[in-house]
Amino acid sequence: MKRTILRTLLLIVLLLLAVVLGRVIGDLCQGVTFLSWLGLSAEFGLQPTLINLQVVQFTFGAVVDINVAQAILLLVAILVYSRIKIKD
Numbered sequence: 787m788k789r790t791i792l793r794t795l796l797l798i799v800l801l802l803l804a805v806v807l808g809r810v811i812g813d814l815c816q817g818v819t820f821l822s823w824l825g826l827s828a829e830f831g832l833q834p835t836l837i838n839l840q841v842v843q844f845t846f847g848a849v850v851d852i853n854v855a856q857a858i859l860l861l862v863a864i865l866v867y868s869r870i871k872i873k874d
Contacts, residue, residue: 800864800866804856804860805856807855807859808853808855808860809853809855811859812825812827812855812856823854825853825854826854828851828852828853829850831847831848831849832846832849834846834847834849
């Protein structure tokens with residue numbers, strides 16, 4: 787049980803680090819000519835939509851913006867996670 791929780795937390799931390807560091811690296815590399823491809827990004831999802839029912843307002847939407855550096859670091863994080871062994 788404890789091992790499963792630790793592995794889950796490890797995966798979450800590795801993925802969050804990959805996303806944050808990938809965004810930083812991608813933004814920093816946009817100014818460098820031979821590394822600018824790391825900053826190329828794609829945005830997909832549903833743009834926020836407002837539903838007004840006069841009594842209640844709902845806003846639905848989800849947009850994901852990912853760059854090349856984030857994609858590479860996410861793959862590295864998954865590979866690192868699969869190689870880490872946690873002792874009992």
